[in-house]
Amino acid sequence: MKKHAKNGNVAIIGIGQTSFSSHKEDQNQVEMVQEAVINALADAGLKIGDIDCIVHGNMELFEMQFAPDLWHSLGTGAYGKDEYRITTGGTTGATLVCAADNLVASGLYGTVLAIGMEKLQEGNTTGGITNMADPLWFRNLQTGALTGTTSDGACAMIFTSEEKVKQGTKNPPVWIRDHIQVHREETIPNLFGFNKPEMTHHCAARTLFARNGIQDPVAYFDVFEMYDPSAWWAVDWLREFFLLKGDEHLRMLEAGDFDLDGRIPINPSGGVIASNPIGATAMLRPAEAALQIRGDAGGHQIKKEVRHALASGFGGTFWTVLMILEKELNWQEVNHD
């Protein structure tokens, strides 16, 4: 038995987005990135000088650019600061949040800005995705294709330590209680699989809920922002994420449990089927979940109070990110296996 505890608590204190569109000819990449960064700084009431470290993410192969984090540095404000680059496919945005969470929790940095961006209009997404497959066993057997919509846009989020939150924040902090990443590259060509593997969503949910003592996730969470690139995937995925059995998820769907005024509203933001700027997409899930907790989601704010939110990321290849956001810093750490 052990406790899964963070070295330090981490809060989301700033959220900024651009508009999402398939027509952003009016902005170059640097300008689009900077729009999100400026919005996040304004939301947090901070200046770029208050940021200790930048975490940048996109799928550089999609825009055909090398080292986009360096290219975008005027827009991200990374000049003269420490910076990391993250590229993990569809999960990039969620991985950015995990990385920022870890960087602040570790105590290495006080305040971290993460920026996810994509300009899918400019690049060659199918070419980029095809190159994800193993060239020896799999690449010439499959073709790559983006399964969702394609958009241009960026999202930026600012993370800070509990210590800094105590000095005051412009907007209420939203706490990152825990996050988990699960991936199974090897199951695509099933090279090493003797048994049917547990789905990554299920594995992530089972592990994350167990180590946080969450017995009944449907009852516990008030909203779920789920990375669901194609509408028909969501139904099966909800069964995995909420550890449901048989056709329980279908019964819940028919009962309206996933509606915006239901037991566990799914994707009040519109989700990935509404916009999919890859490097930002999986960041928009926790960003939108945090806005729901703050009560700042505007026209798509759900009516009941949101205290506990779940957010997921998904991408190639069978990669799931799942995170728990909290309104209050009052959860109990639990012992688990």
Added chain:
Amino acid sequence: MTMQEDHKDCFVLEGKMALPNQYFAGRLGSRFLIAIRDRKKIMGLKCNQCGKTFVPPREYCEKCWTKIADNWVELGTEGELVNFTVVRYGDRHLPKKPPYILGQIRLDGADTPLVHIVEGIDPREVESGIRVKAVFAAKTTNTIMDIDHFEPV
């Protein structure tokens, strides 16, 4: 001593990527190119806060993050060669036949240099500090190559 790797009967899979892509110049970048194309003018964006003028144009002052997107100023088409290198190898993608000079030119009125090709002087004789002027291209491509090159004044 040389190492001998045994690669007998080891296959190599050949790949070839051809991935068309675009880059959006944006509203500011496009305006900069249009001024060169239509008026033979080189424009910069000035931060009144810092007194710095940037070229190529950028939406925000990189020093103080003031929005400067509307504060266009006309720069000279002449300036100082503040740094350079000589390109000495040839390749299909290069714009000129080597050897040629790739310079950083600080135009009159600007605080940041513009990168471009310098012709009309022997690469063996070029020095930082010389005055150069823009020579505009006869035919537009709506790119930075609407300035064909710079040459000594």
